[in-house]
Amino acid sequence: MGFLDIANVTKAYGNTEVLHRVDISVQEGEFLVLVGPSGCGKSTLLNMIAGLEEITSGEISINGRVVNGVHPSRRNIAMVFQSYALYPNMTVGQNITFGLEMHGVPKPERDKAMADVASLLQIDHLLDRKPGQLSGGQRQRVAMGRALVRNPDVFLFDEPLSNLDAKLRVDMRTEIKKLHQKLKTTVVYVTHDQIEALTLSTRIAVMYNGYVQQLGTPQEIYDTPANVFVATFMGSPAMNIVPAKVVINGDDAYAEIEDSNGAKQQLKFNTNYLQEWNGKEILLGIRPEAITDSEGADRNAANVQHLTNTVGVTEPAGSDTFVTMTLSGKDVIARMRADVSIAPEQRFDFAINMDKAVAFDPKSEERIQP
Amino acid sequence: MSVASQDTAVRTGGFVRATIYLVLIMFALFYLVPFYVMLSNSLKPLAEVTGGNMMAIPQTWTIDAWLAAWSTAQIGVEPTGLKPYFLNSILMVVPAVAISTILGALNGYVLTKWRFRFDNIVFGLLLFSCFIPFQIILIPMARMLGIMGLAGSTPGLVLVHVVYGLGFTTLYFRNYYAAFPTELVRAAQIDGAGFFRIFWRIMLPVSGPIAVVSIIWQFTNIWNDFLFGASFADVDSMPMTVALNNLVNSSTGVKEYNVHFAGAILAALPTLLVYIVAGRYFVRGLMAGSVKG
Numbered sequence A: 001m002g003f004l005d006i007a008n009v010t011k012a013y014g015n016t017e018v019l020h021r022v023d024i025s026v027q028e029g030e031f032l033v034l035v036g037p038s039g040c041g042k043s044t045l046l047n048m049i050a051g052l053e054e055i056t057s058g059e060i061s062i063n064g065r066v067v068n069g070v071h072p073s074r075r076n077i078a079m080v081f082q083s084y085a086l087y088p089n090m091t092v093g094q095n096i097t098f099g100l101e102m103h104g105v106p107k108p109e110r111d112k113a114m115a116d117v118a119s120l121l122q123i124d125h126l127l128d129r130k131p132g133q134l135s136g137g138q139r140q141r142v143a144m145g146r147a148l149v150r151n152p153d154v155f156l157f158d159e160p161l162s163n164l165d166a167k168l169r170v171d172m173r174t175e176i177k178k179l180h181q182k183l184k185t186t187v188v189y190v191t192h193d194q195i196e197a198l199t200l201s202t203r204i205a206v207m208y209n210g211y212v213q214q215l216g217t218p219q220e221i222y223d224t225p226a227n228v229f230v231a232t233f234m235g236s237p238a239m240n241i242v243p244a245k246v247v248i249n250g251d252d253a254y255a256e257i258e259d260s261n262g263a264k265q266q267l268k269f270n271t272n273y274l275q276e277w278n279g280k281e282i283l284l285g286i287r288p289e290a291i292t293d294s295e296g297a298d299r300n301a302a303n304v305q306h307l308t309n310t311v312g313v314t315e316p317a318g319s320d321t322f323v324t325m326t327l328s329g330k331d332v333i334a335r336m337r338a339d340v341s342i343a344p345e346q347r348f349d350f351a352i353n354m355d356k357a358v359a360f361d362p363k364s365e366e367r368i369q370p
Numbered sequence B: 001m002s003v004a005s006q007d008t009a010v011r012t013g014g015f016v017r018a019t020i021y022l023v024l025i026m027f028a029l030f031y032l033v034p035f036y037v038m039l040s041n042s043l044k045p046l047a048e049v050t051g052g053n054m055m056a057i058p059q060t061w062t063i064d065a066w067l068a069a070w071s072t073a074q075i076g077v078e079p080t081g082l083k084p085y086f087l088n089s090i091l092m093v094v095p096a097v098a099i100s101t102i103l104g105a106l107n108g109y110v111l112t113k114w115r116f117r118f119d120n121i122v123f124g125l126l127l128f129s130c131f132i133p134f135q136i137i138l139i140p141m142a143r144m145l146g147i148m149g150l151a152g153s154t155p156g157l158v159l160v161h162v163v164y165g166l167g168f169t170t171l172y173f174r175n176y177y178a179a180f181p182t183e184l185v186r187a188a189q190i191d192g193a194g195f196f197r198i199f200w201r202i203m204l205p206v207s208g209p210i211a212v213v214s215i216i217w218q219f220t221n222i223w224n225d226f227l228f229g230a231s232f233a234d235v236d237s238m239p240m241t242v243a244l245n246n247l248v249n250s251s252t253g254v255k256e257y258n259v260h261f262a263g264a265i266l267a268a269l270p271t272l273l274v275y276i277v278a279g280r281y282f283v284r285g286l287m288a289g290s291v292k293g
């Protein structure tokens, strides 16, 4: 039993099921991020937790109480919306205390709670303004203030940062993280931005097509993605997926791939868990940062394989240099040190950290478990 | 407004501009001349109206015709002037406008924010009422009013106008609220506000522009209505328009044109006033849904 339990929950509009048997158990104080591309059902799931959408089947419980059919205002949750949803006719102060007023909290207490939240979020000086007179970042803070003042069991965020410009988004991201570390309230946070998901969460649920594809810590999701979708969705640039043939040679397993000249090259896997795949095709997944020059290779890596290939394009990007090449007919991106000496069209000795390599079944696209 | 029109106006040469102004002025005159005739003749003694030039300004200025139209002219059999009927119209128009606007707002709120099964069919049926010709419902409505005991009374007229206006007011508010972010309603739900509280505290305060549209539309239609007034009202509840018709028809012997003109202006005055006071909000409200400002 978790603090927030989503058990076997489905959602259907008429005959179309948009969420299929979702099972997530969130512990108290966790920061769960629901991430996935547009239309995968993130908001629908969040709205069901909030009580804004009916649950077609299954059960949601918060703090030990089944909340199916319980009105949103009685679930002891607070929500921050993508558009902030500040009441345009009320001042910032009234916006923040509206919920308390509706719950019959007396005025002196309301004012005290408002003052606390306002100083926490540094919006004291804005309390008498209307939302229309605020900048995007200030609106964002007020929306968070409105949620904080309720002192809820669970915070629900629906893409709260997607309307901010890039710089402010990063600042607010840090601030949300700080706030969570301070308050330790359980959070469910929806985003389609995988960086936000990786940086903020204690656990991530990656969703696609109404299914939870994988539920795990950021590290698990990043290092051992459950399938090709998760592998390519999480991480930027995306994980390279290259068709390869498994060759077993004695105790060792190799991935045989073609370089850009059509020559076959072999990369040894760390452990031989691919025995039964001998001679068969797999999809080899390698993160861009696992492909470097020999000197840039991770010193702690147990198994670095070398591969000579023709360099395609090099893109210096400040802190990193991105290098593209072709492997088994696919474009592959490598992320290298900024000061690496490499030139287009050059034959180059790439170092591949096979500790971080994963293999997928090409039919089901599921990861092949070691 | 002026800022916006400067931004969007296409620059034109002097000649084109002059032509445009000329045409506009001619149209303005075309509409103003009848009003001028009514006004100037209502301020003349009767002899000057019948004997002189209709377009001339008064030689002897007098407001006798206005006083007569207001309080002593023969309306049907009673020499009461238009005053009591003016009051009847007010007593009919104010509740009818208020009720139909409030109900329209509630309908629009429900139809956009509390969707239910077949809501679009309900809305379609409401809209359909906008297209039913008045004449068709006269007899069934008379029967209904009779059954409800409201025949020949001001409440009866109010009911008829509310029912007839509901289609339009619902349409206005529905379209306005359709652009109103549903997330606000959801936020208010989480905050613990109920159905009416959300309407009252969140929706209504931002409904100003569309409320003005609804009020102007309903006010002019109901105030100017003649058919329902003539069909469903008796002497005690007869509205201004019907009384004006009686004033013009019931003069025996000489036609007191100056009194008729004064009465007609009196009958038109309230709608004129509403337009002058709220007209610019009318345009703004009609535009509100379509262009985001």
Ligand SMILES: Nc1ncnc2c1ncn2[C@@H]1O[C@H](COP(=O)(O)OP(=O)(O)OP(=O)(O)O)[C@@H](O)[C@H]1O
Pocket (backbone or CB within 6 Å): A013, A018, A036, A037, A038, A039, A040, A041, A042, A043, A044, A045, A192
């Ligand atoms: N009222 C509805 N009727 C039918 N289908 C709906 C309805 N609301 C949402 N859907 C469908 O449910 C699916 C999930 O929608 P949802 O809003 O949860 O997506 P999302 O993951 O939040 O996407 P985004 O990132 O774009 O916000 C979508 O395919 C959408 O078309």
Ligand SMILES: [Mg+2]
Pocket (backbone or CB within 6 Å): A042, A043, A044
């Ligand atoms: Mg969404």
